[in-house]
Amino acid sequence: MAGRRLARGARILFVTFARGLGPRDLVVRLGARPGEVLDPITFAAAERLTFNDRESVRVARFGECAGWSYALEHGWPSNAWWAHSDVSAGGVEVLHLTPKPDDPPRECWYYRDGQTVGRFDIGDTPDGGMAFLLPAFEEAGLLDDDVNEEFDSMSATLTALPQHFGLSLPRQDIFHERLAAAVTAVVPPENLGD
Numbered sequence: 001m002a003g004r005r006l007a008r009g010a011r012i013l014f015v016t017f018a019r020g021l022g023p024r025d026l027v028v029r030l031g032a033r034p035g036e037v038l039d040p041i042t043f044a045a046a047e048r049l050t051f052n053d054r055e056s057v058r059v060a061r062f063g064e065c066a067g068w069s070y071a072l073e074h075g076w077p078s079n080a081w082w083a084h085s086d087v088s089a090g091g092v093e094v095l096h097l098t099p100k101p102d103d104p105p106r107e108c109w110y111y112r113d114g115q116t117v118g119r120f121d122i123g124d125t126p127d128g129g130m131a132f133l134l135p136a137f138e139e140a141g142l143l144d145d146d147v148n149e150e151f152d153s154m155s156a157t158l159t160a161l162p163q164h165f166g167l168s169l170p171r172q173d174i175f176h177e178r179l180a181a182a183v184t185a186v187v188p189p190e191n192l193g194d
Contacts, residue, residue, distance in 0.1 A: 012101050014078035016071045017167050019093040023062045023069040023180070029087045030060055030071055030079045032182035040178035049183075050074040058185035061174070068167045072174060073184060084111040095165060097122070106154075108161065123153035136164035 018026045028034050038059075041049075046059045051074075058078070060071040071078075080087050080096040088094040088111035096109045105121040110130060118129030125142060126133045137143055140160040142153060162168055173179060 012075055012099050014073040014076075014081070014099065015097040015169075016073070016078055016080040016087070017068045017095040017165070018070075018087070019068050020090075021069055021092045023064050023071070026069045026071050026087075027060045027062050027182040027184060029083075030073065031058070031184035032060065036182060038181040038183070041181045042178055043175050046072075046074050046181060050076070057183050059181055060184045061179040061181045063170070063173065063179050065170050066166060066168045068165075070167075070169060071184075072179075076185065079184065080111075081109065084109070084116055085114040088112060089114040095161070095167070108157075122157050133160065133164055136160040139163070 016026065016030065018029075021029070024037065027037075041059075041061065043061070046061050049057055049059045056076070058073050058076040060073045060078075062069065062071040064070070071080075077098065078096065080094060081098050084094065084096075087096075091113050092111075094109075094111040096111070097106070098109070099106050105123065107119055108122055108126075108130075109119045110117045116129075118126065120126040120130050125137060134143065137157070137160050140156040140163070141151065142156050142160065
């Protein structure tokens with residue numbers, strides 16, 4: 001497979017944020033072996049490791065920003081999508097964004113202390129356990145009744161989430177610099193469902 005991509009050429013990245021857990025511990029919870037961190041690699045190098053002619057792997061590039069650890073996994077669904085009890089155990093907060101390229105829509109999951117707080121489709125209005133996000137969504141214009149068809153609800157959602165949680169990603173570093181990396185799976189995992 002020569003590079004799975006989302007619409008408009010966007011790369012498929014599974015993004016996991018964790019508060020209350022260091023970056024190296026986060027990648028271990030995502031499937032990396034303790035102590036097996038690769039030398040820092042670029043975005044392109046992580047994709048080459050993920051999609052090659054021999055054996056596909058899931059690679060996480062990781063770091064820390066604004067008090068949150070983050071991991072960016074290329075190409076294949078992350079353990080944060082289905083192994084929430086392990087990823088968020090011990091009082092850890094986890095926010096996970098999954099593009100679901102083979103089964104849209106894209107989703108946002110929020111876990112805390114081994115429990116699923118809630119989920120919603122990116123671009124939709126959260127409810128139930130995620131209703132605490134409504135003020136941030138209202139501020140981003142996502143709750144307006146008169147939204148025109150040019151309104152980009154995906155971008156607005158991806159603006160509202162960082163504002164609410166106080167998180168950010170160093171975009172320059174992610175796409176152009178070398179970040180620490182770890183292999184979180186050696187074969188494409190099965191989609192275990194929601």
